[in-house]
Amino acid sequence: MSISVSLTDSRARVGVWLIGARGSVATTVVAGCAAVTAGLQAPVGMVTETAPFAGSGLPALSSLVFGGHDTLDCPLPKRAEALAAGGVLPHGLPEAIAADLAAADAEIKPGGPLPGDTRRPDELIDAFAADIRDFVRRHGLARAVVVNVASTEPVAAGPDLPSSSLYAAAALRAGCPYVNFTPSTGLHHPALADAAVTSGLPYAGRDGKTGQTLLRSVLGPMFAQRALAVRAWSGTNLLGGGDGAALADPAAAAAKNAGKERVLTDTLGTTPEGRTHIDDVPALGDWKTAWDHITFDGFLGTRMTLQTTWQGCDSALAAPLVLDLARLTARAHEAGLTGPLTELGFYFKDPVGDAPSALGAQYEVLTGFAERLRTHAADHGGDAEGAR
Amino acid sequence: MSISVSLTDSRARVGVWLIGARGSVATTVVAGCAAVTAGLQAPVGMVTETAPFAGSGLPALSSLVFGGHDTLDCPLPKRAEALAAGGVLPHGLPEAIAADLAAADAEIKPGGPLPGDTRRPDELIDAFAADIRDFVRRHGLARAVVVNVASTEPVAAGPDLPSSSLYAAAALRAGCPYVNFTPSTGLHHPALADAAVTSGLPYAGRDGKTGQTLLRSVLGPMFAQRALAVRAWSGTNLLGGGDGAALADPAAAAAKNAGKERVLTDTLGTTPEGRTHIDDVPALGDWKTAWDHITFDGFLGTRMTLQTTWQGCDSALAAPLVLDLARLTARAHEAGLTGPLTELGFYFKDPVGDAPSALGAQYEVLTGFAERLRTHAADHGGDAEGAR
């Protein structure tokens, strides 16, 4: 398939429409993009700012325009203040980038459905899609990417579309690429399968790997490559914030854990004993501690163990990846790519399509993708297939 | 360069000549090879027994014949009993493979120089080389590989050849490939540089990575690929056994630590703050605990930490790698390869030649090497360059 695309123009403005736009991750995305653009902070944690991505034609950080849906009311500047008080954002940053926060805040529309909302699913999708189209039009954006960073939904039961799928359908209806950074259903609903194909839009997901699973995606391959027999892999996650409360719901935790355990099975080639717990510990605020205990056999059956303790701030780990994904997906859209972006498996616990599960191999696929985008960018409107 | 080699014959007997042949690692190598050959144990931890190495023409485990040098007297069967009491070897194993232990024990010759030995270095090299040649001749071996698994030497000062280099020179003189599994000088001595080249022998090293450094070689790339800024990487190793005592010598520890820190610098692209300690804790026997504490910055400078605790048995981690290396190096010799085997960097802290430092990339190089050896084996005496 050969398509014609406009000249790569990193100055063209690109929209990032966040589902869950008033949450910790979204607030950190908006604040962080502004801080880096203003030169107040280095782009630590942004893979797309490293050498292999130079010249790949990604939209500049300064070209990103933020908006989104949320069911909450709390203004972004206030949310940012709370994050700064909790040590997630640097002190003084919310004041320094107050205008950027206010601008994004003005573009957040009410999400749904809230209790009492009698609109049918299709009406909701229409309303959400209209919000997005309006955002694109008013800002004269070249395109917008919809990214789901809302709290994890319980595993869906039944044929009804969960909220995350309503938003995903709205993205397609508005002609926007879609990225699911959470384990929620999103575009993975049978009712959306056809629309995903016929839309001709690129999409990526599911469930960003930011901490414990990131670690597992390098430790699993290490054991496998060394032919060490992992017998048990147990884990406990302690987290506060909204995420802790959402995941205290066993159904929501089940969605999250499925991804965590899939990485083990995929990289080890077997499913070890052991469970993974997610505990709500409000005292931890936006911080998270993940302990993993791995029992393995060495030569002659000698039993050994590895323990890891990861202490991180989920929003600070997730936000740069969200910016990466928004840029890469926008660029893929510009380059005429369609369907699942399997090249972005590096970012996800449960990547779409067939892709390697070891982080190192995923990184090679990702940088190879950057290389192809670079070639494509150099060709100014060449064959989109060339970007694959 | 095109050379002619004989038919790959995995039944030809191959010698494994161990420097430090009465140590824990050597004893575990001999006992483990016998146990796996006899079907008493699965080859857990032996990378060369996994699928990518099938058909690469490696010598069969049952074809390996063991001998070596040591300055100690303790008979191997007694050493094996002590290891079984300490949980390193399965109980009952020393009895089950008593004949194999006795056979190897009979092939261990006195090492040196011991205090009072007045032989000049060249005389010692001659004596050691004669021991090795005699071993090869008496057993009718196709070839023998010399592997250094002796205790770590202090960093050499001055022009004198340290013991490890005397043994390395003897390997060359006896026409044998050489593998340095320790951080000792071995073939890395300026006085041996010419001989290494002119010998036309393959060699590999240095310093097997079995625990903490293995971990570092997957965690370092993870941080780098995610563009997370590692600020400090501190480590403490607690180990008993002979290794603990040897490394309590700061000069010996310095040799070991150089390799551990090199992996960080190579994979991170920068040298973080922090030190690495090696403590002698006799109560730990053959077991080792390594704690690493990593401080890194995420997005917007948010400070996070990762801690790892590795509890392993060094002998059980090292022994299968020694068997891997002996087989791969013997096969490389058979295939006519010469000089530094950079393809074996997967096994070492401080690999010879230019090679990637991330474990995943090293694994790809290694399996690529296995693939080329397979092609070569299938060609029955084809171009040795093809095996590279």
Added chain:
Amino acid sequence: MSISVSLTDSRARVGVWLIGARGSVATTVVAGCAAVTAGLQAPVGMVTETAPFAGSGLPALSSLVFGGHDTLDCPLPKRAEALAAGGVLPHGLPEAIAADLAAADAEIKPGGPLPGDTRRPDELIDAFAADIRDFVRRHGLARAVVVNVASTEPVAAGPDLPSSSLYAAAALRAGCPYVNFTPSTGLHHPALADAAVTSGLPYAGRDGKTGQTLLRSVLGPMFAQRALAVRAWSGTNLLGGGDGAALADPAAAAAKNAGKERVLTDTLGTTPEGRTHIDDVPALGDWKTAWDHITFDGFLGTRMTLQTTWQGCDSALAAPLVLDLARLTARAHEAGLTGPLTELGFYFKDPVGDAPSALGAQYEVLTGFAERLRTHAADHGGDAEGAR
């Protein structure tokens, strides 16, 4: 109350009747007592063998005679072999003390009720009591102590006596002091309250503290004494063996966790956030790993953390305490003490009666008790109240 007791005679033989007599703990109790008596092992972990207990008139280890109930068939010598293979007992010990294992094995009677058993509770109690009386009579024992070391029962629902309570009632009916080393109901059943009082027998419990809770009983007071505000205390226990499987039942785990959390509430004076998990990890065998993560506030609200990882063998931790308790309770019975032995709170997660919850304070109470027993022993039959 003044009572007359016979002369303290540490040579008089004393029975130890174990409920769960074929389990890991019971096997370790029998094997360990024999090993120490034979001089094969030092009495590490036995508090009653330390200086403060000298002269307190405790029965000698060599005077203890073992028997018990179990619903399983596996002979003790075979059980001991399995424990030796798992590293819980020293290799060679089962052979060295074969006669002691066989003697105890011969005194283990079938427990119950097993499925299909149609006897009413009272009949079962009678049968169990008859077994115990018969044991005492045949061996000419001065007395016997019944100790529950069976697997944890699910929390009882309804008025029916659970198995642990049937055995406790049998102990009373047989005139024997009773110790509950588990969190099961035992004597804590309302239907047994009157019998416990009128029996005039001493009793102790409940739920030996051997690892994580032992730690909590010193760390909780540390935080309280330093006026540090503990915000959250989360824990994960990984254990294999029969205990792991039994506690995988949420109802059984609930019984266990209640005790673990009680120690925190009692020592901190408040109940922190956080949960405690118990996971069945069969690969760990008889070994257990417990991770605790404690979040606390220091001066000016500065948030800090303590993490602990305890890796122990439950049977080896429990067995010496069981021997301690059997000796102390037998001695209390000899001294004419009745009712709850609050002085033994040092050993339990959920001690009977009012007693301090900090380990240090419990230790002082315990050694004070030893002192009073010593005085009492010196008085040859003095006032039993004096032993309190």
Added chain:
Amino acid sequence: MSISVSLTDSRARVGVWLIGARGSVATTVVAGCAAVTAGLQAPVGMVTETAPFAGSGLPALSSLVFGGHDTLDCPLPKRAEALAAGGVLPHGLPEAIAADLAAADAEIKPGGPLPGDTRRPDELIDAFAADIRDFVRRHGLARAVVVNVASTEPVAAGPDLPSSSLYAAAALRAGCPYVNFTPSTGLHHPALADAAVTSGLPYAGRDGKTGQTLLRSVLGPMFAQRALAVRAWSGTNLLGGGDGAALADPAAAAAKNAGKERVLTDTLGTTPEGRTHIDDVPALGDWKTAWDHITFDGFLGTRMTLQTTWQGCDSALAAPLVLDLARLTARAHEAGLTGPLTELGFYFKDPVGDAPSALGAQYEVLTGFAERLRTHAADHGGDAEGAR
């Protein structure tokens, strides 16, 4: 000895003269006292604010007046800003208590000797004592306590008085009680022994236990009371800030470590294998991580381990103890007590005089002391001996 003291008056103003008055600990002491006095923060971590100390006649926090010596210039308000940026002080606190910081800053006099200072030791002592007397006089203080919170000195060699001893001598010369919160020599110099006795002043020390040693003082007794045989106790401390740099000097670290290991020897009754490292890791700023690895034998020699990781902020741990000590020592002085205050061993790694080494026992001694001070306070000028 019976002495007459004036009425306890908690409104009388009391001086706290800090050696190292511009350091992190001193700044946190001044800021924290102001914050608690103003009701901005709860007195978390202050033992003297808990129930057992009510009515003991301690000076009110609002009555404390701060001053001190330092060789540095950095103004306290600026120092406080830096601590707030590092998360040690709450954001906004330095502004809220600006007046208190400025007041203390104005009372900090130049310490010494600095390079080039030609004054003899006696002249320096005189100058320091004059500074203190002047402070007391100008503020009309009932008394002042001198507390050493300066960086740890290298272990003194030779007969010369180190700086810490010059300040201690100055305290005596000015008639002030002295508390050494560091492992530096202070009053422990032979040349000061007579003066300490004849001064008739109370004093306390040495080396506040705030983290790793605090833990050791509860874990050591736990192992001892349970008759578990500790074989090895290894530790690594990672710390940044000024303390990290000071303790990177092996001579300074030696002083610190002596105290840490003494606690083990005292509580275990034996000195286990293992070393304790102190590493300077500037990236950690004012935060400290201490890892301990304990290897112990249980019943029948079964080997087990406990690991602890303590992540704390030293200044926030130390400051409330410094306030406690200043109050208790001032009160002891008021009550006419003289010589070493052995009752304060709860606070120190290396307490003066004979005292228990287990934290629980030290706590009982401390609260007993509070009780005696209360009785004394109630007696309005009774026998000072009664306060002991």
